[in-house]
Amino acid sequence: MYKLCKYAHRKGVFTLKTYTAKDIRNIALVGHAGSGKTSLAEATYFLTGQSDRLGKVADGTTVCDFDPEEIKRQASVSTAILPIEWGGIKINMLDTPGLFDFAGGMREGIRAAGSALIVLSGKSGLTVGAEKAYRAATKKGIAKIFFVNKIDEENADFFKVYQQLLDTYGKKICPMVLPHYEDGKLKCFVDLIDEKAYIYNNGIPLETEMPQMDRAEEFRVKIREAVAESSEELMEKYFADEPFTHEELVEGLSSGVRRGEIAPVFCGSAVTMAGLTTLFDGLRDLAPWAETVAGETGKDENGNDIELKVDSNGPTVAIVFKTIVDPFVGKLLYFKVISGKVTADSTMVNTRTGSNEKIGKLYYIKGKKQEETPSITAGDIGGVAKLASTKTGDTLCSVGTNITLNGIQFDEPCLSVAVLAKKKGDEEKIAQGLDRLMEEDPTIHFAINNETHESILSGLGEQHLDVIASKLKSKFGVDVEYATPRVAYRETIRKKVKVQGRHKKQSGGHGQFGDVWIEFEPWDCEGLIFEETVFGGSVPKNYFPAVEKGLQDSSKHGVLAGFPVVGVKATLVDGSYHPVDSSEMAFKTAASIAYKEGMSQASPAILEPFGVLKAYVPADNTGDVMGDATKRRGRVLGMNPAEDDLTCVEAEVPMAEMGDYAVMLRSLTQGRGYFTLDFDHYEQAPEAIAQKVISEYKVEDTE
Ligand SMILES: Nc1nc2c(ncn2[C@@H]2O[C@H](COP(=O)(O)OP(=O)(O)O)[C@@H](O)[C@H]2O)c(=O)[nH]1
Numbered sequence: 149m150y151k152l153c154k155y156a157h158r159k160g161v162f163t164l165k166t167y168t169a170k171d172i173r174n175i176a177l178v179g180h181a182g183s184g185k186t187s188l189a190e191a192t193y194f195l196t197g198q199s200d201r202l203g204k205v206a207d208g209t210t211v212c213d214f215d216p217e218e219i220k221r222q223a224s225v226s227t228a229i230l231p232i233e234w235g236g237i238k239i240n241m242l243d244t245p246g247l248f249d250f251a252g253g254m255r256e257g258i259r260a261a262g263s264a265l266i267v268l269s270g271k272s273g274l275t276v277g278a279e280k281a282y283r284a285a286t287k288k289g290i291a292k293i294f295f296v297n298k299i300d301e302e303n304a305d306f307f308k309v310y311q312q313l314l315d316t317y318g319k320k321i322c323p324m325v326l327p328h329y330e331d332g333k334l335k336c337f338v339d340l341i342d343e344k345a346y347i348y349n350n351g352i353p354l355e356t357e358m359p360q361m362d363r364a365e366e367f368r369v370k371i372r373e374a375v376a377e378s379s380e381e382l383m384e385k386y387f388a389d390e391p392f393t394h395e396e397l398v399e400g401l402s403s404g405v406r407r408g409e410i411a412p413v414f415c416g417s418a419v420t421m422a423g424l425t426t427l428f429d430g431l432r433d434l435a436p437w438a439e440t441v442a443g444e445t446g447k448d449e450n451g452n453d454i455e456l457k458v459d460s461n462g463p464t465v466a467i468v469f470k471t472i473v474d475p476f477v478g479k480l481l482y483f484k485v486i487s488g489k490v491t492a493d494s495t496m497v498n499t500r501t502g503s504n505e506k507i508g509k510l511y512y513i514k515g516k517k518q519e520e521t522p523s524i525t526a527g528d529i530g531g532v533a534k535l536a537s538t539k540t541g542d543t544l545c546s547v548g549t550n551i552t553l554n555g556i557q558f559d560e561p562c563l564s565v566a567v568l569a570k571k572k573g574d575e576e577k578i579a580q581g582l583d584r585l586m587e588e589d590p591t592i593h594f595a596i597n598n599e600t601h602e603s604i605l606s607g608l609g610e611q612h613l614d615v616i617a618s619k620l621k622s623k624f625g626v627d628v629e630y631a632t633p634r635v636a637y638r639e640t641i642r643k644k645v646k647v648q649g650r651h652k653k654q655s656g657g658h659g660q661f662g663d664v665w666i667e668f669e670p671w672d673c674e675g676l677i678f679e680e681t682v683f684g685g686s687v688p689k690n691y692f693p694a695v696e697k698g699l700q701d702s703s704k705h706g707v708l709a710g711f712p713v714v715g716v717k718a719t720l721v722d723g724s725y726h727p728v729d730s731s732e733m734a735f736k737t738a739a740s741i742a743y744k745e746g747m748s749q750a751s752p753a754i755l756e757p758f759g760v761l762k763a764y765v766p767a768d769n770t771g772d773v774m775g776d777a778t779k780r781r782g783r784v785l786g787m788n789p790a791e792d793d794l795t796c797v798e799a800e801v802p803m804a805e806m807g808d809y810a811v812m813l814r815s816l817t818q819g820r821g822y823f824t825l826d827f828d829h830y831e832q833a834p835e836a837i838a839q840k841v842i843s844e845y846k847v848e849d850t851e
């Protein structure tokens with residue numbers, strides 16, 4: 149154990165040294181909301197002497213949750229960085245949000261991390277948030293370490309949580325420290341690596357007598373087996389029943405962690421700070437150091453793979469993993485240096501845009517604070533402000549290098565609302581604000597729908613959209629309201645008719661005259677297609693374009709509810725003209741008269757958009773999902789096994805019924821499921837729906 153007193157409780161500003169990659173650990177704190185990630189990061193910050201006050205989530209005094217939205221909600225909505233120093237190494241703690249609505253932050257944190265520290269509550273155990281984080285870390289290929297938190301709580305049960313982990317992830321689960329209870333009371337923690345028992349006083353470990361523990365031997369054997377797996381030499385030692393040295397234990401375990409074969413489990417409490425120093429030691433000794441994990445494969449300008457070693461003398465390549473937008477200060481980008489060294493007042497190239505970026509001042513990030521530094525070396529994380537066109541996921545390279553790193557795969561927005569300005573005239577400011585917020589948060593999408601003319605904002609859930617509204621208010625001074633987006637219905641006809649459109653006006657000198665006979669019939673086409681079969685010049689050729697124009701313009705609005713018309717063929721079959729009074733204008737008007745008449749007679753109908761839904765859910769939920777799709781007037785097409793032990797239920801569903809699908813699916817699957825929904829085709833709306841759409845249109849029309 150590294151002596152805490154040496155590092156803890158230093159007052160005042162603590163300037164970070166420059167560390168080499170070997171001495172840097174980038175750790176993403178991930179897991180279910182409320183498991184104690186932010187509290188753990190705060191306790192770590194305090195205990196290692198970076199701050200002289202322990203921040204509390206409930207009081208809104210944490211360094212991590214500094215955003216007003218986070219203070220208001222007492223929950224993280226974005227990823228914060230807290231660097232600490234422990235026994236000669238630097239640990240960058242990336243405190244990510246656990247709420248699924250803010251999963252973007254989790255992806256960003258994991259992108260920058262070499263290990264995921266999955267925080268579990270000792271009471272609730274392995275929950276969906278932790279499962280998702282485990283999966284995300286596995287996909288990224290980084291190490292997984294568990295911390296069973298809230299051990300101070302009465303109904304916390306470490307061994308139950310351990311059993312859950314074992315059942316789910318198998319033998320790679322390996323506890324490093326055990327809580328010891330006597331008469332139902334937590335007495336001490338047994339460190340299985342140090343072979344020492346500790347009690348903690350405000351986080352300060354005090355060695356105590358090693359207790360008799362029933363299960364300790366079982367876990368010691370587990371550790372020995374895991375270590376033996378790491379090399380032949382150690383395997384021989386294991387079979388010879390020789391004890392491992394401390395160094396061998398650490399070497400064997402860390403190599404297993406690095407290879408993803410061991411997921412060590414620590415425990416303690418972020419509130420009483422018990423067990424934390426053992427965790428820090430574990431992170432120091434077992435979490436892969438930047439040098440061993442941050443080596444990445446990038447692509448050169450021709451798309452060839454380039455292996456990058458974490459080497460501060462190599463070409464400089466850095467990945468931008470987070471953007472913070474401040475309307476006054478501008479944009480702050482967080483980046484991780486994979487290779488080389490980013491220096492202040494230099495020029496780098498953004499490989500996506502190909503343009504140069506002027507790097508001004510560089511910072512280490514500490515919560516909302518920044519501490520200036522002349523450079524950031526390979527394996528470390530830094531911040532830079534005021535870059536012209538760089539955004540999250542971009543690669544920055546030294547001039548002359550062209551290597552693009554993998555960006556970040558974000559979750560697709562799935563819940564959409566129409567954004568309305570509370571104050572008329574704010575629309576432009578709202579659009580600008582949302583554009584800026586999109587730079588900060590790649591999981592929101594904002595665009596004007598050309599057809600409904602609504603501003604549509606999409607995000608990952610209701611809380612997410614709430615936060616956006618609050619940010620629009622606090623950062624850009626505009627108030628918005630959300631409404632259900634309009635459905636883009638269509639209109640068509642169901643029978644063939646032939647009608648006349650005659651336009652005649654005599655007003656003083658020149659008159660207006662146009663006369664057409666047009667057949668309207670259902671047709672398999674996108675909008676309205678026009679043909680003519682005029683015989684003998686009853687309508688002169690030069691007026692055909694005017695007739696077509698009259699029909700096309702009219703077909704933008706159906707006769708039932710004003711929606712665009714599709715699936716109609718209009719054939720000009722006959723008509724008459726006047727040598728003086730006829731004009732293009734007059735024929736255009738005649739065509740629109742025929743349109744109104746013809747469409748009304750041809751049994752018009754409302755069509756509604758249908759989409760293909762792909763709902764990815766646990767097998768247990770497929771029955772409910774299919775039942776729900778049917779209730780929404782959908783048709784189930786089938787079921788297929790999908791990634792991550794999920795099943796994909798595919799269905800055709802009317803878009804009008806899908807407004808709350810994101811909310812429903814989240815609650816049905818406890819956040820495990822997700823879906824995609826893409827427009828596919830139109831279908832005739834049932835009578836009741838059609839009547840509703842028509843009467844709404846009539847109300848609007850008279851208003
Ligand atoms: N008793 C107890 N409460 C804790 C512990 N860690 C966190 N909490 C509480 O759990 C709640 C959620 O904690 P927070 O750190 O915001 O969780 P996060 O969502 O994972 O960041 C807060 O009220 C904390 O005070 C712990 O170790 N013991």
Ligand SMILES: [Mg+2]
Pocket residue numbers: 185186187223224243244245246
């Ligand atoms: Mg948090």
